Amino acid sequence: MTPRKVLSDARSQAVLLLAPALVIYLVFAIYPMIDVVILSFQKWNGLDPHRQFVGTVNYSDIFTKDPVFWGAFRNTVIWTILSVIFPPIIGLALALGLNQPIFGRNTLRAVYYLPVIIAPIAVATMWRWMYDPFFGLFGEVLGMLGLQSWNQDWLGNRNIALYSAFVAHLWQSVGFSMVLFLAGLQGVNKTLIEAARIDGAGRWNVFRHVTMPALKTTITIVLVLSIISSLKAFDIVYGLTGGGPAQSTQMLALWAFTQSMQIFDFGRGSAISVVLLLITLAVVVPYLRWSQKREEFQ
C-alpha cells in the first residue's frame, strides 16, 4: 500500500490522528495506574533492580502496623466531608447573589474567583504567613476586634491545624463551585420563575420549588468534583504543614508520597495509593454511569 493510499483510508487516518495523544496517555497515565497496583504487592526501595513479590503484606502492614495510616484516613474523610459541605454552600449562595441584577456583578465575581487560579503551593505559602501567630493577619485582625486571647498558633496546634488548613483551601475553592453554579443557573427556565412569581410565590418558594430542582444536575457535578479534588489534596497540605504537627494534618495522598519518595518504601506507599484509588473509583464509576445515562437521555 502506498502512503497516499494509507492516508485516504479513513481508519488509518483515525489511527494517525489518535496515536500521539493515545500513546502518551497510555504510557504516562494508564501504565502508572497499573504499576501502582503491581507495586502494592511488592517490596521495593526504588533503586534495587529486583522488585520482590510479597503478596498482601503491604496492605496488612498499612492497616495494622502503620501508626499514621488511619489518622491520615480519618483526616482525608474529614477534609472530604468539609469540602462537600462548605465550598458548595458558599459557592451556591454567592452564585445566587450574583444572579440578581446588582451593581458590580462582574467585579465581584472576578474577586471571588481569583484565588482559584493561584498555585495551591502559593496559597499555602500565603496562608502560612497569614497564620503566623506573631505578625500574621489573623493575630492582627483578632487584635483589632479586641480578641487577642483567641489568637494562637493556628498551624502548630494539632487540634486545629487541620481546620486551619481547610480554611485556606476553602478560600481557594469557593470560586470554583460558584462558577459552576452560575453556569447551572443559566439553565434555569426564566419563564417558569416568572410564572411562579405571578402565582404569588415568594423568593424562598421560587428558590425551593423552581431553582433548586433545576440545579439538581449542577449540584451533583459540584459534589462529585469536590469529593474527587479533596481525595487528592496534596499541594496545600504539603506547603502549609507538611502533614504535621505530629501527623495531625497527614492525608492519604501525602502519606503515600512520603512512604514512597521519602522513606523509600514503594510497596507501602503504593498500597496506600491503591486504597485511595479504590475510594476515588467508588465515586467516579457511578458518576460516569450517571452522566452516560444523562447523555443518552438528551
Add this chain to the structure above:
Amino acid sequence: MMAASLAVMSEDATDRRPQRDWVLVGLWIALVVVAIVWIAPFVFIVFTSFKSTAQVMSTSAFAPPLSPRFANFSDAWARGRFGTTVFNSAIITLIKVPLGLFISSMAAYALARISFPGAKLLLLAILFGTMIPFQVMLAPLFTLVNSFGLIDTYPGVILPYLAFGVPYQVFILHGFFRGIPVELSEAARIDGASHFVIFTRIFLPLSLPVLAALLIIDFVATWNEFAMALVLLQDRNMWTLPLGLSAFQGQFSRDYGQLNAAIVMTVLPATIVYLIFQRYFVSGLTSGAVKG
C-alpha cells in the same frame, strides 16, 4: 454549549423594578463584605512584600508600606533563584500547552468525525481519565520516567503533563466538534480532502474560542503544577517556579518582606493572564462540567 456558558458573563437585568428593593441592597452589602474578606489576603501579602523585617514587626498588617522597600523583590529574585525557575517554568509551559492542545484536538477530531470500532469505549476511557488523580501515582510515575532516564529533564516532566492534560481537553473538544454540522466535513470529504486537511482547515479555525479557553486554563494549570514536578525534578537547576517558592519558604521563612515578594512574583503571571482573559476561564471550565 459554549454560548450558554458564555452567557454567564453578560449582564442580564431581568427584573428591573422602579422602587428600591431592600432585599437586594442587603444582598449587595453582604456580597461586598465577602469580597473584602476574599481580597484581604492579597492586600496583606502585597503590603508586606514592600516592608523591611523591622517594619513588618513594628507596623500594622494593613498599614500601607509608606517607604516601600523595592529591594525585597530583587533580593528575593536572586536568593530564590527566580531567574532559573521562571525560565524552566516558561520552557515547560510554552512547549507543553500548545503541543498538548494540538494532539488533543487531533484525537478529539478522530473520535468525533471518523467512525471506527471501539470509538465509544475509547471515549469512555478518556472520560475516565479526567477523573483519575495523578497524586495517587507519583511513585510509579517517578519509576517510569526514571526508567527512561528522563528525571531532571524537560521531556521527563512534559510527557506526564501531556498525559494528564489530554483527557480533559479531548473530552471538551470532542463535545464541541460534534456540534459542528456534519455537512461541512462531508462536502469536503466528497471533494477528496483527507481528514487531516478537514481538521486543520475547517475544524481548527472554527474552534478558536474553545481552543483559546483551553489554552489559558492549561497555561495556568501547567504554570501552577507542583506535585509531579516535586517528584520528577530533583535537581534545583531544573526546578519550576512552584518548587522554587516552596524551597524559598523552607529556607527564608523569617525574611517576611522577601518571602512575600517571592509570593507576589510567583502569583503575578497567572493573575495577569486571568485578569486579561477572564471570560475564557469561566466559559472553558463550565462548558466541560456543566452542559446545557
